[in-house]
Amino acid sequence: MNLNQISIILQNNKMKRRNYKYFVCACVLVYIYYFFGVSDYLFSKSFEDDFDYPLNVDIRSIVSDVMLGKKISVTPINYYPYRFLTNSGKCSTIEKLDLFIVVKSSMDHFGHRNAIRQTYGQETLPGRTVKTLFFLGIDGQPKSDLQRRIDQEMAEYKDIIQIDFRDHYYNNTIKTMMSFRWVYEHCSTSDFYLFTDDDMYISVRNLLDYVHERDEASQTEANPSKETNEVESSGVTRTADLDKDQLFAGYVFKSAPQRFRSSKWRVSLDEYRWNKWPAYVTAGAYVLSNKSMKVMYIASLFVKHFRFDDIYLGIVAKKVGVTPTHCPNFYFYKKAYSKLNYKDVIASHGYGNHEELIRVWNEQNTVV
Incomplete structure (x- = not known):
């Protein structure tokens, strides 16, 4: 070569x-x-310029008409076809509640529920009327050992509402909105509603102090709304005031959809085609006024389902004109504990350890 x-x-x-x-x-x-879903990022639509999540109708007017008992011409698109398998009379003999606590719980979290019953779910706050219920789905096996244990728990405590949908992470929106439906239909007189996961530390006392301070401040600054029960001389044209007495508060996020294909939180353009989420409150714990609970539930009937419940409520709030309020005393992560550090805490995530929840709650609620 x-x-x-x-x-x-x-x-x-x-x-x-x-x-x-x-x-x-x-x-x-x-x-x-x-x-990394680059194409999804490239081809997503502008949230600020072009947000039109269905239904593309004037949902505020629809909600106003429903609250005034008027007939509406728009058919709901999002009424979940599930049944309540149990019920509760906790609201049947009470004219008014200060706070109703909705605890979203997993079926097998018996220890979580018992820890809550011993702490913030005791319903014994002096001078305040507070009630608590746990909301569960099913496992699809009515005769399973797990279901038998839940049946025994329900018979003993009578504080569980079970719903016939499959209890699964991606069905959290169903659990949330069925909980909304239950309180809307069976317990609509509470001043405020706290929705919380079963692994949260909650201070009911701090929460009620927070909402009542906001109430006093809003009443001081209140101005007549242009929408308030307007009656025209020609007849009976009325519109409900949807801006008055609104509160939807917790830890507020402003972020963008996750497009990575390996992520459990991935959202495709087919599901949601905009480049940002509306402002939303993290689902671990949030509080709503009586008005906001009703407005959000009615509005949800006309807003397309979305599988992440905190995002879905953010979309509903955006569509109906409810602005989420950021409260720094709600912690979506686990705040490091000390007795002084938790003086003003309303909610903190990460309390799957039952003994820890009981110890922290008792230390914070011991009268010295």
């Missing part, structure tokens, strides 16, 4: 190596493009 041939072979090998590098780089770029 002469030098010329050797040179040609070396050049060919070098070209093959270069082409191989190009091929590998192209594969990496394609993988990144696909894995």
